[in-house]
Amino acid sequence: MIKSVISMYSLRYSVILTYMLQSTEYRAWPYLKWFWRTEDFSKVAVRRKLVKTKASRLLQLALLMGMIIQILVGLLVLYLWHWHNLTNGLVFGVAIIISYPIVWAHLVVVPLWFGRIFIVQPREDHLIAVSEHIFRRHKAPKIAIAGSYAKTSMKEILFTVLSEGKKVAATPANKNVAVSHAIFAHTLSKDIDIIILEYGEGRPGDVMRFANITHPTFGIITGLAPAHLDRYKTITKAGEDIFSLAKYLDNKNTYVNGESPLAEPFFKPEFTIYNQYGLADWTVSNVRLTINGTSFYLNHNNRSLHLHSKLLGRHNIGPLALAAVLADRFGLNTKQIISGIAKTMAFEHRMQPYKLSEAWIIDDTYNGNIEGIRAGTDLLAELPAKRKIYVTPGLVDQGKEKRSVHEQAGELIAKSGSDVVVLMKNSTTHYIQSGLMAAGFQGQLRIENDPLKFYSNLSEFVAAGDIVMLQNDWTDNYA
Numbered sequence: 001m002i003k004s005v006i007s008m009y010s011l012r013y014s015v016i017l018t019y020m021l022q023s024t025e026y027r028a029w030p031y032l033k034w035f036w037r038t039e040d041f042s043k044v045a046v047r048r049k050l051v052k053t054k055a056s057r058l059l060q061l062a063l064l065m066g067m068i069i070q071i072l073v074g075l076l077v078l079y080l081w082h083w084h085n086l087t088n089g090l091v092f093g094v095a096i097i098i099s100y101p102i103v104w105a106h107l108v109v110v111p112l113w114f115g116r117i118f119i120v121q122p123r124e125d126h127l128i129a130v131s132e133h134i135f136r137r138h139k140a141p142k143i144a145i146a147g148s149y150a151k152t153s154m155k156e157i158l159f160t161v162l163s164e165g166k167k168v169a170a171t172p173a174n175k176n177v178a179v180s181h182a183i184f185a186h187t188l189s190k191d192i193d194i195i196i197l198e199y200g201e202g203r204p205g206d207v208m209r210f211a212n213i214t215h216p217t218f219g220i221i222t223g224l225a226p227a228h229l230d231r232y233k234t235i236t237k238a239g240e241d242i243f244s245l246a247k248y249l250d251n252k253n254t255y256v257n258g259e260s261p262l263a264e265p266f267f268k269p270e271f272t273i274y275n276q277y278g279l280a281d282w283t284v285s286n287v288r289l290t291i292n293g294t295s296f297y298l299n300h301n302n303r304s305l306h307l308h309s310k311l312l313g314r315h316n317i318g319p320l321a322l323a324a325v326l327a328d329r330f331g332l333n334t335k336q337i338i339s340g341i342a343k344t345m346a347f348e349h350r351m352q353p354y355k356l357s358e359a360w361i362i363d364d365t366y367n368g369n370i371e372g373i374r375a376g377t378d379l380l381a382e383l384p385a386k387r388k389i390y391v392t393p394g395l396v397d398q399g400k401e402k403r404s405v406h407e408q409a410g411e412l413i414a415k416s417g418s419d420v421v422v423l424m425k426n427s428t429t430h431y432i433q434s435g436l437m438a439a440g441f442q443g444q445l446r447i448e449n450d451p452l453k454f455y456s457n458l459s460e461f462v463a464a465g466d467i468v469m470l471q472n473d474w475t476d477n478y479a
Helices: 002-007 013-023 028-037 054-084 089-098 100-107 109-137 151-162 178-185 206-214 235-242 244-248 261-266 314-329 334-342 370-382 399-414 429-438 451-456
Strands: 142-146 168-170 194-198 218-221 254-257 272-275 282-290 293-300 303-309 352-356 359-364 387-392 420-424 444-448 466-471
Touching (some): 013 100, 054 100, 151 168, 178 206, 206 244, 293 314, 303 314, 303 334, 314 334, 370 466, 387 399, 420 429, 429 444, 444 451
């Protein structure tokens, strides 16, 4: 408690508050929850740093000026008490001065809330309303992608493959909410052949709302896993929201990942299920996995496509096969499909391999979920190496499933054949340890208290012939 109070009076306090707001996307409640549980503000920005933007600079300056003004007011009260015998001036003046960190940590939320309600939201609502007309009138097929994980990867695979023979437009990066869709709509030209939309899910009703605005004609559901359970509360609620995309499409033209066990209760006979063995009457054979990519044959009647992708892991075979089949459905020829699949490669921080000190690092640190851990540990188990090393801080946003999910993660890691497991110390560590021990893990276990130091000095930890799997991200606003 004392350490927490003292750390508020740091000269960097305005920077720390701005960083906390930026890290929580300027959302008041997540920011305040983080503020109230922080024990040492000097250790808040340990994994990342404040990104200097116009908004962050203005906010930091406003906080700094506000705190200085409050201190000056306190000094004025002390002056009046000393020279003019102001009643209770000493107590009042000191209280004003010492309370400035608490006061401004909370006051900063007021303009954010006001601006969101009265300025930003009305503008966004208008933009979204206009975009609905644009999407409704556009004649191109619209492919919507929803799911708890792998949405951006599925979108990028489709975009890469379909672009070999069609003019394709896709929502950029992971911009997957209504206002992002609206901004994207205003960039669409009439000559676009295919539109690809990524749907995020943050609270119940989001996916159906996005569908009603963007009017998709095809749907892809990449899977269901514990995620955003701080808002959905249960996996069932999350599944109902995600599968509302199929409901919008009357279960037609809906493709669902068959390797997602939690999604199975939502399956319908009308769905086309895709997995590492193929989809519909297309079958996969002769799979070969290496650190350089994935190759397989995709067979249909008397036709056989030999496909190679730079993407790693069996979990990518289903999405790649689906992209090839959709490309065929949209009129691309065999040469274009093979060429498109060959151009698919790992996306940043998503099973992205690179060499470090003659070791292979597989960077899969973009957020994370239990199905991602399953895919990562399966890949690690299949790849040959002198030493296999698995590194993770655990998963965020698991809600009441936190314990069971992390114990399951520990069991999966133990079965990967890892020689060394490195865990970042936080509130999930002991659950992962419990899972490791339950599965009979016999390798070396390391607990790191300083993640930034470990990642920064990774080259000193690895040796030639190692394969290191780095999975998941743990931002500073999670304990």
